[in-house]
Each structure stands twice: as C-alpha cells, then as structure tokens.
Amino acid sequence: MVFVVEYRSFRMLATLPRSLGEELRPHTGHAAAAMIRQVQRSVAAYSLPLRGVFGRALVVSCERAVRHYVDCIGDPDVSHARWIDFYRLRGRTEFTEGRNLEPLHDSVTIGARTAWRSMRPIVRGLGVGPGIVALAAESVFVYVDELCATTIEGYQEAEARAAGAIPLRRRRLLELISQAPEGSACSIASLADGAGWRVPGAAAMVALQRAPGAPEFPAHLLDDTVLLDLDTAEPYLLTADPDADLAPLKDALDGWRAAVSPVVPLADAPAALRTARRALLLTSEDAPGPVIWCRDHLATLWLLAEDFLGAELAKQSLDPFSSLGGKQQERLSETLLAWLESRGGAPEIAQRLGVHPQTVRNRLRQLEELFGDRLKDADDRLDMHLALRAQRLMRAHHRDDGTSGN
Numbered sequence: 486m487v488f489v490v491e492y493r494s495f496r497m498l499a500t501l502p503r504s505l506g507e508e509l510r511p512h513t514g515h516a517a518a519a520m521i522r523q524v525q526r527s528v529a530a531y532s533l534p535l536r537g538v539f540g541r542a543l544v545v546s547c548e549r550a551v552r553h554y555v556d557c558i559g560d561p562d563v564s565h566a567r568w569i570d571f572y573r574l575r576g577r578t579e580f581t582e583g584r585n586l587e588p589l590h591d592s593v594t595i596g597a598r599t600a601w602r603s604m605r606p607i608v609r610g611l612g613v614g615p616g617i618v619a620l621a622a623e624s625v626f627v628y629v630d631e632l633c634a635t636t637i638e639g640y641q642e643a644e645a646r647a648a649g650a651i652p653l654r655r656r657r658l659l660e661l662i663s664q665a666p667e668g669s670a671c672s673i674a675s676l677a678d679g680a681g682w683r684v685p686g687a688a689a690m691v692a693l694q695r696a697p698g699a700p701e702f703p704a705h706l707l708d709d710t711v712l713l714d715l716d717t718a719e720p721y722l723l724t725a726d727p728d729a730d731l732a733p734l735k736d737a738l739d740g741w742r743a744a745v746s747p748v749v750p751l752a753d754a755p756a757a758l759r760t761a762r763r764a765l766l767l768t769s770e771d772a773p774g775p776v777i778w779c780r781d782h783l784a785t786l787w788l789l790a791e792d793f794l795g796a797e798l799a800k801q802s803l804d805p806f807s808s809l810g811g812k813q814q815e816r817l818s819e820t821l822l823a824w825l826e827s828r829g830g831a832p833e834i835a836q837r838l839g840v841h842p843q844t845v846r847n848r849l850r851q852l853e854e855l856f857g858d859r860l861k862d863a864d865d866r867l868d869m870h871l872a873l874r875a876q877r878l879m880r881a882h883h884r885d886d887g888t889s890g891n
Contacts, residue, residue, distance in 0.1 A: 494628035495557050495565060501621060503559025508611055509604060510555050516603045517548040520596035527595050530588035543592075546575060550593070551600055554628055572632055576639025580647070583678055586640055590633050597629040654680035659712040659723055662754050663690065673751070682712070685725035690746045690754055692761035693720040699740020706733040721758060731776065738775040746779050760786055799876060802868035805855035817855075820848040822873040825866060 521544060525532050533539055553568045579589055601622065608618055658676045677684045693702065693715075702715055711730050713722040724730040727745050734743070744764035746757035763786060764777050779786055800807075806814045823834045831849065835842040852860065859865040 492565065492631055494624050494631050495563075496561075497620060497624040497627060498554065498557035499559065499561035501558045501617060501624070502613070505608065505611065505613065505617070505621070506555050506558030506560070509558070509607060512604060512607055513548070513551045513555055516600040517544075517551045519603045520547040520551065520599050523599040524592040524596050528588050528592045530584060531592055542575070542578070546572075547596055550596065550632060554600075554625070569635055572635040573639030573642070576636035576641075577643040578639075579636070580640045580643040583681075586633075586637060589636055593629055593633055593636075597625055601625050651680055655682060655712055656714050656716075658682060659714050659721075662688075662712070662723060662751055663721070663758050665752055665755050670752075683710070684751070685710075687748050687750050688723050688725045688754065689727040689748045690758040690761050691722045691724060691727065691731070692744045692746075692758065692765050693722065694742040694744075694765050695720070696740040696742075702741055703734060703737040706737055719762060721761070723754070734776075742775050742777070744777040744779060747783075798868060799872040802865065802872045817848055817852060818873055818876070820845060821852055821869065822877065824849065824852075825870045825873070 521535070524543070524547070525535075531543055535544060549568065549571060553565075556563050557565075575589065576586070579586055605618075605622075608621055654676060658673065658680050661673055661676060674684055695702070702720070704713055704715065707713065707722070707724075708730050710726075711722055711724045714720060725748075727748065731743070731745065742765060744761040746761040746764075749757045760779055764779050764782060767782075767786070803818070806817065809817065819838060820834065823837045827833055827837065831842040831845040834849075835845045838845070856865075856869075859869075
C-alpha cells in the first residue's frame, strides 16, 4: 500500500502565531544538535561517526526537520515541495542501502521528543496561552507521523521499482558466481546486497536436465536463499545447504534430473558446476532416482574429469596394446584390469571373467611379454589401473548414450 499523506501538521502550524516561529528560529541549531546526539545514543543503526555521506545525511535530516517545522509556524504559504522530495529520497536511500524503516522511524520519534524538550521552555517563556502550547505540542507529533509517512512513500517507491530488478540481479549474481572471474569477490558482495542475498562461505552447484515434455521446474518449492537460472540452455542452481533445500523436490522432479556437486567455497563454484554437469552426462537416465549426488561418485568423476587426460594416460601407460587388434586388445585389457584389481591367481581371475583358468594363464604370459618389468613397478601399475578404469567407465557411458567409443 502506498500512503497518501494529507500533511495536516502544516495546516495546524499555520494557525499558530507567526511571532512564535520568529522566537524559535534562533534555537533550531541547538535543537537539531540535541536531536543528533540523542539519536546516536539511542539508535544503533545511526551510532556511526558523523563522517561522509552517512554523517551528512543524518545532520541534514535533523536540521531540515526542525527548520521546516519552525518555518511553517504562522505561514500558510510556505512551500513544502523540497521538504517532501527530501524525505521521500531518505526513504529511497534506506531501501537501497538495505535497511528497513524501523531505525529511521525510531530516530524521528526520539529526535522529535528531544527537540520538543529543548524548545518547550522557550515556548512557555513567551507567555503564550496553554491552548497555543498544547497545539504546538500536538503539531510536533502529527508532523513526525507525516514525516515518517513521507519516507515510507519513498521507500515503497524504491521497493516497487526494484521488485522487477531483483530477479535479474539474482540471476546476474548466480552467473557471476558460476564464472568467478579473478577479483570478483567485491562484485559478488555488492550484487548480493542489491539482490537481498546473504553470501555463504560455501555452496553446492546443481546442474539440471529437463526431459522432453516435462512440466515446469517446481521452483516454488525452493527456499529464497537458492539462486536459480532456468532460462539458460543448461539450467542450474546454487544452494548453501543442498540436503535441506533439495528435500522438498524429492517427489516433485517429474521429468527432471539433478546432479549435485560437493559443497565447495564460492571461488570453486565454476569447477563444481562443471563436475555436476559432467555427472549428468555420465549417469544413465534410468539411474535410480532423479537426483545424482556427486559425493557418491567422486572417483568416477575424477577419472573422467577430462577426456583428453584419460586418453593421454592410456597412450602412455598402455602403449604396448597399440600393436594389437581390437578384439585381442579388449581381451588382454580386461584380464590386466582383473589382475590389477585382484592380484589373484589364474583361477580367481578366470572366475571373475567367466573364462577357463588356462585361458587366463595364456593371457598373463602375453601381458608379461608386452609389459615386462613394468608390471612389477607400483607407479606403472597405478597408471595402468587408472587408464583401464577410465576406459571401462567411458565405454559404459558411450553405451548408455548410444554413441560408440574409440
């Protein structure tokens, strides 16, 4: 609701004797100074040193409030336009600086009481009747109410303008975090202030995938702390508490899949998002449940973080296979992997592979001929093991997505 201020206080003040205003005018500076001191003592939000923009705003706000009140006494023709514009601006400023109106209203109320206490002896000392004193006192508090209402108008105006901008700011904030360019921490903090979002120390990135014909993503089930972009070709979101924030989605992801990265510092968000998107690619669409937790597949995701690295590792550690035909290479690869994983004898490996033990013995002899002493070196064995595991995972991925591996 936007307030419509009637400014009854201006009409009340105009009925007071003009001489009262003339007598009070020399004391406005003293009254404003008393207001400032009391506001700084009583309102924590305004207890900062009176320096810079903050100091000027507080001093000018108090001085203008007192001065305009006195100017209105006995003068029905005084202009109020600049006063109204100023306090609407104060309301807009409170909004853009991320404060609610409570501190401002507290300061106005406390300041008005202080200013009236400092001026009341002067009013009484002028010998005016009690009716004038009562009207002057009443006008102070009506004036305060209307000053507050004017700031609310400005606050609500800024709030209404920002309502459409906040979703854009939040989306820009998510984009900035997901890219995390060098030196972006200050930009992230500044944009977060404007978007009304508290910057967490760490968060998870969640990659989303929509099946053809799936309904809209149930974004209404997510908490306000979750940043979300559904309009990009690869939709995603950010959550500081994935277990809690994604729990409401458990039975609502109709036609959607989600891959959740580990919780990482914001500086690592780009790598976390790449990992989550990689997890969507590497897991079958018929996997149990629509949510894939990367923390349950860390070894696989690490092995397949970059295709070219796996290929390079295979080229270096499995180079003796390059002279073999496809079928022979496949048979010896699975035998070598079974041996590396079990370090067992021919009968055990044969059972794992479903072949005859003598077949395994023949293959093991071929492997000894191909690799020689490299089979005895721990570092070489580790490289072979990783390369073979990566190849097996990649073949499984290619089968799942219908493509053929090299």
